[in-house]
Amino acid sequence: MSEKTLSITSLRSGGLITNYHCSSACRHCLYRCSPRWPKEYVSPETTQENLRTVRALGCHSIHVGGGEPLLNPSCVASVLEIAGEERVSVEYVETNSSWYRTHDDACAILALLADRGLSTLLVSMSPFHNEHIPFYKVRGVIEACYVTGVSVFPWIAAFIPDIGVFDETTTHALEEYQEYFGKHYLENLSRRYWISPGGRALETFAKSFQEKSLSKLRGESDGCMELADVNHFHIDLYGNYVPGLCSGLSVKREDLGTVLGQHEYPIISRLYSQGIGGFVSHAEKKHGFRALRTTYASKCALCYEIRRFLLIDKGITSKELQPVGHYLYG
Ligand code: SF4
Ligand code: SF4
Known part of the structure; x- marks a missing residue:
């Protein structure tokens, strides 16, 4: 398939x-x-x-x-x-x-x-x-x-x-x-x-959401349709298009209108096709990611932790993990 x-x-x-x-x-x-x-x-x-x-x-x-x-x-x-x-x-x-x-x-x-x-x-x-x-x-x-x-x-x-x-x-x-x-x-x-469940709200409202176990999130294979939402998009001063309300993820302006494939957009395409479950297991196998918690307030909280790990801990630079200030100054 x-x-x-x-x-x-x-x-x-x-x-x-x-x-x-x-x-x-x-x-x-x-x-x-x-x-x-x-x-x-x-x-x-x-x-x-x-x-x-x-x-x-x-x-x-x-x-x-x-x-x-x-x-x-x-x-x-x-x-x-x-x-x-x-x-x-x-x-x-x-x-x-x-x-x-x-x-x-x-x-x-x-x-x-x-x-x-x-x-x-x-x-x-x-x-x-x-x-x-x-x-x-x-x-x-x-x-x-x-x-x-x-x-x-x-x-x-x-x-x-x-x-x-x-x-x-x-x-x-x-x-x-x-x-x-x-x-x-x-x-x-x-x-x-x-309040959108992203950015600093992830930390501020962590206790307000019903926690989900890591194992349950690992099993979530439905793709993140949020990435395709064009009803409240943003495009920034660096030419980054923020897909949906998934702040800290980015599509280059020039790539809008094209297929965002696995090669150019490995993170976004995986999240879109396999959801948080596919993303976390890939990060574990390929990059040695180890979750810091056993439960998370939302899939987006885990998604942010993985992205931060890739950028800050592994030093992976990527056009998808933009703007880097989101991870550095947040
Ligand atoms: S952009 Fe500035 S004023 Fe607006 S929500 Fe963020 S920190 Fe607050
Ligand atoms: S898990 Fe990540 S890609 Fe999916 S909706 Fe949340 S922030 Fe967006």
């Missing part, structure tokens, strides 16, 4: 990651962004190539995210301009509001971006973000949006009453929330916030 092969031949909805460097280091961050990442931003050339590829594969609108894109407003302005030229609409730009300094300064930045075509700002607001960003900055950015005519997409407004309990001029650790709202606050957050 021939093995299932993956090829990404069309894209529905997704985002451009302009940078992984971030002023925050949220405990749920799928892309493991943080201040430790280098301050690298998407170039005009890569923006253009990424958008042309995305459009050629049928996706005519994107969002812009990071990291924190507005740490470099001129990069966002350039992305908006290029998107206009490439006839790709920008649904929204995401921000954590950390860049807010004064009302006038925020209005000047947003007016410049509105002039380049910014229509909507997705403003992050959550206890995760509040660990690193005082809420007065979030309020300040929202006020500046009203003044400059930029629409606000609050993500997620339902947290405002929780955040509002605390002093908005400073940051507050999740433990403070837990102390105030009760010991189940953190695990309940995973139901109130759309």
